[in-house]
Each structure stands twice: as structure tokens, then as C-alpha cells.
Amino acid sequence: MTLTAPPRLLLVHAHPDDESLWTGGTIARYAASGVHVTVVTCTLGEEGEIIPPALQQLAADAADQLGGYRVAELRAACTALGVTDHRFLGGIGRWRDSGMAGVAANDHPRAFANGSFDEQVAQLSEIIAAVKPQVVVTYDDFGGYGHPDHIQAHRITTAAAADVDRVFHAVTSRAATEAGVAALAEMADLPWRLPAEGELPVTDDAAITTTIDISDHLVAKLRALRAHSTQVSVWQDGTGGASYALSNGIAQPVVQAEYYVLAKGPAEGAETDLFGGLD
Numbered sequence: 675m676t677l678t679a680p681p682r683l684l685l686v687h688a689h690p691d692d693e694s695l696w697t698g699g700t701i702a703r704y705a706a707s708g709v710h711v712t713v714v715t716c717t718l719g720e721e722g723e724i725i726p727p728a729l730q731q732l733a734a735d736a737a738d739q740l741g742g743y744r745v746a747e748l749r750a751a752c753t754a755l756g757v758t759d760h761r762f763l764g765g766i767g768r769w770r771d772s773g774m775a776g777v778a779a780n781d782h783p784r785a786f787a788n789g790s791f792d793e794q795v796a797q798l799s800e801i802i803a804a805v806k807p808q809v810v811v812t813y814d815d816f817g818g819y820g821h822p823d824h825i826q827a828h829r830i831t832t833a834a835a836a837d838v839d840r841v842f843h844a845v846t847s848r849a850a851t852e853a854g855v856a857a858l859a860e861m862a863d864l865p866w867r868l869p870a871e872g873e874l875p876v877t878d879d880a881a882i883t884t885t886i887d888i889s890d891h892l893v894a895k896l897r898a899l900r901a902h903s904t905q906v907s908v909w910q911d912g913t914g915g916a917s918y919a920l921s922n923g924i925a926q927p928v929v930q931a932e933y934y935v936l937a938k939g940p941a942e943g944a945e946t947d948l949f950g951g952l953d
């Protein structure tokens with residue numbers, strides 16, 4: 675990094691767990707190097723499917739306490755990643771998890787994906803004006819995998835980050851994912867099924883502009899994923915093999931890098947460092 679001002683990284687995520695799943699290694703790496711890292715979460719993840727049987731009654735159609743429970747999971751994940759500046763868009767509880775496209779939760783009056791675009795942009799703009807990040811990270815225009823809240827996070831971030839030096843979209847690499855799945859196929863005791871061809875969302879490597887090596891921060895990323903135990907199960911075999919699964923029980927690889935597509939700002943210097951070449 676060649677920045678003269680203190681480097682500041684701001685990431686906009688839809689639900690608790692996305693910061694760890696999509697960008698956990700990147701957050702840990704930059705936080706460890708002294709970068710001021712701000713994580714903005716847009717909802718409490720109230721509509722998530724719950725993995726542990728003992729916690730099923732937290733669900734939206736039962737006690738409807740999952741959102742509050744996930745706040746604690748998120749706090750633990752932020753601690754694992756070294757994040758000291760976490761914020762909820764519009765304040766805690768303003769926007770609700772909209773659920774996947776087509777479910778009843780889409781119509782909730784606080785559903786994030788159908789909320790006031792102008793209000794949400796104003797809320798994020800206020801945070802960006804206060805933090806003054808040089809680099810902002812969110813999802814691509816498909817929200818990474820099509821979730822309405824992820825798409826909305828992309829839309830409001832694109833509008834609110836107009837004056838930021840660089841905006842990146844977090845993606846997953848086709849080549850790294852395929853290599854990771856091939857490695858999982860060799861692991862004897864993997865507790866989940868392998869993904870079918872095309873089942874995991876990936877981006878062609880030719881479109882990826884930026885690769886962040888997180889190999890020194892995998893322990894932090896895995897610890898953060900474990901903190902989200904209502905949503906994520908983590909498996910480690912004791913010899914370095916690791917995988918995680920969401921409630922669908924599909925094994926996903928833990929790869930050595932996180933991948934980004936530069937959406938705004940200068941490309942020069944951005945190949946392996948979100949701040950590279952900025953001054």
C-alpha cells in the first residue's frame with residue numbers, strides 16, 4: 675500500500691454470516707495489518723434456516739428470535755476477524771431479511787429488498803461520509819447468488835459509493851472452487867455431499883481482477899464461520915483439510931484466496947491488494 679491517509683475498508687453485507695463467508699479472510703488480513711475495517715450489515719438474517727435442532731424454535735414462524743440470536747453470532751465473528759467497527763444499516767432492526775425470492779417474508783413492511791431505496795442509500799451514504807473509506811466491497815449485480823437482499827445491497831452500495839476511490843464485488847473463483855471441490859473428494863470423512871457440477875455460484879477467472887491471498891488468515895476465517903453456527907457448519911480433519919456447509923448440506927471448499935471484480939476505480943496495482951496503487 676502506498677496510501678498517505680490511513681487506509682479504510684468498508685464492506686456492505688446483506689445478512690450476518692455473509693461477511694465471513696464472502697470476505698472473512700480479506701477482513702482478517704486487512705484488520706491484522708492495521709487497516710480500519712468497517713462492516714455494515716443490512717439485516718439481522720431473521721429468515722435464515724437453522725441448522726442445530728436445539729435452536730429450531732428461534733425461527734421466524736416460531737419464536738421469531740433468530741435475528742437477535744444472530745446479532746450475537748455476528749459479534750463473535752467480528753471479534754474473530756478483528757473488526758471493531760460494525761454497524762447495521764439504519765440502526766439495528768431497521769431492515770428485515772426478505773427471504774429468498776417468492777416467499778411471504780418479501781412482503782414484510784420492513785423487508786430490506788422492498789424498502790425505500792432512497793432511505794437506504796441515504797443511510798449508507800451517511801456511514802460512508804463518516805468513515806471515508808478509500809475502498810468499498812459489496813456483491814455483483816446478481817448479489818453473488820441471486821438473493822434479493824444481496825441484490826439490494828449491491829444496488830444501494832453502487833449508488834452510495836459514487837465518490838469512493840475503488841468499489842469491488844466479492845465473487846468466487848471457478849478454478850479455485852473446482853480445485854477445492856476436487857480436494858474435498860479425496861477426503862475420507864467429509865460429513866456432507868459434494869456439490870454437483872454448477873451447483874455452487876462461481877465467476878469465470880478471466881473476469882476476476884483481484885486475488886487476495888488469505889492463507890495466513892484461514893484460522894480466523896474458520897473461527898468466524900464457526901461463530902455463525904445457526905447457519906454454517908465447519909468441518910476440519912486435523913490434517914489441514916477443511917470444509918463448511920450451509921443448511922443445504924452441500925460441502926464447500928475453504929480456499930486460500932478471496933476473489934474480487936473491480937467495479938469502479940483504477941485497475942493499476944489492484945491485482946493482489948485492494949488498496950494497491952492508491953495514493
Ligand SMILES: [Zn+2]
Nearest residue numbers: 688689692821
Ligand atoms: Zn446473505
